[in-house]
Amino acid sequence: MKCNVGKTDRMIRIILGTCIIAVGFYNQSWWGVVGIVPLFTAAIGWCPAYVPFGISSCETKK
Template sequence: MKTNVGNTDRLFRLVLGVVIIALGVVFQSWWGAIGIIPLLTATMRWCPAYLPFGISTCKTPKV
């Protein structure tokens, strides 16, 4: 698995995941479980939704 999630994208996903989970806890809703998805993609640094589009937010190496 080649990483396709850069540092800024990773930080955004971590914060978004925590916020979604917190809102799920506050409103006592199972929708907060969706917050696991951005947390997992941030920790693995790989997003399967990026594959079909060829998207990568990682920095490209300088030549």
């Protein structure tokens, strides 16, 4: 697995995942569990949804 999630993308995923979990917890809904996905992809630096489209938000080294 090659890294395809860049630094800015990771920060957005962490914030978004945390917010989804907080809203799910506040509303006492299982939808908060969905917040684990962006947190997990931020932690490992790889997003399986990017692979079929060839997307990468990692910085390219010159």
